[in-house]
Amino acid sequence: MDDRLQRVGVVGCGTMGAGIAESALSAGLDVRIAVASEAAVGRAKDRLLKVFDRAVAKERMTPEGRAGCEARLSIVPDLYELADRQLVVEAVVEDLAVKDAVFKTLDTALEDPDSVITTTTSSFLVADLAACTTRPQSVIGLHFFNPVTAMPLVEVVRTPHTSAKAEAVAQVFVSDFLGKEVIHVQDRCGFVVNALLVPYLMAAVRMYEQGVASAKDIDRGMTLGCGHPIGPLALLDMIGLDTMVAVVQSMIAGSDDLVAGVPPLLIEMVETGRTGRKAGHGFFRYEPYGDSPRRS
Incomplete structure (x- = not known):
């Protein structure tokens, strides 16, 4: 070569x-x-x-x-x-x-x-x-x-x-x-970034699923309280909820004990077409698609 x-x-x-x-x-x-x-x-x-x-x-x-x-x-x-x-x-x-x-x-x-x-x-x-x-x-x-x-x-x-x-x-x-x-x-399930990031994102989904706080407030908690540039639910919308479901499922199949499972809410959202920015609607609405979210 x-x-x-x-x-x-x-x-x-x-x-x-x-x-x-x-x-x-x-x-x-x-x-x-x-x-x-x-x-x-x-x-x-x-x-x-x-x-x-x-x-x-x-x-x-x-x-x-x-x-x-x-x-x-x-x-x-x-x-x-x-x-x-x-x-x-x-x-x-x-x-x-x-x-x-x-x-x-x-x-x-x-x-x-x-x-x-x-x-x-x-x-x-x-x-x-x-x-x-x-x-x-x-x-x-x-x-x-x-x-x-x-x-x-x-x-x-x-x-x-x-x-x-x-x-x-x-x-x-x-x-x-x-x-x-x-x-x-190292060649391990999730490498470094996803092995740390995915459990955090799934915890945010479960928190929203359980009604602990609104999607807006969960994200504000992490941007204003921890200095993150984007909240976990907006980040999921950017990644694509369908993509994230596939990632979690493959990490579980790889026996990664850091991920407990896919929250039912995430599966339901994907099945109904709410896959995030690319669909115009995930945890937040995006109008027009890809623009800053209109918090819902």
Whole structure:
């Protein structure tokens, strides 16, 4: 593999995948995004180009910079079109079967045996995903935080099989190109941040469920009383309640004794479509979607 990282692949163009792709394009990398279908290609391209258009309108990017990002961006409906990528970031839904399938395909699709395969999983063991490949030495976890373009931290997660070379390439990508701070963590359920954060968020849901305080006051308690930049319930809305249910369930399956279970209220909210900011309604209402909440 060329020692200079130039060609990056991203699997998935949801919130995390799009944010990672945007950051990589802005850093001057050639980025190819693999999406699930031909129909999704146009949607993914529109999503990213609108981001760059807003950046130009707000004078955070020059028109020339936007043109360069568009020129370096390609979107494809087939994982095999990532064959020449030096590093691939898997950013699909937090579903083990889906991730397993992606890793198995990437294992055969990538031409260079030294190409690095990374996962953005927030709750599964990286070693379990690496075991789906014939190149576990090339697999490493990169746990980004939402929104990717604003959050400065990435958890870098080695497995017992990850090679020093793969870790070095991942470090260059995250630190040198994306400008992120890194913490190195063990491959355990929830890593560091989620292992501490998820029990706290579930405690806030149970507190609201039990009528201890309103959603507004629970959040004000943590922002004004503890200095947190955002309250736990607003944070859940930003993450997505459906995403959080999947994270908790996978942490429970991984025998993480820090998480007691998914509060019934959270499951009920997801089943009725109240999944947070992206739906316009979670613990708070958002009008228009994504704007500051109207406290309810």
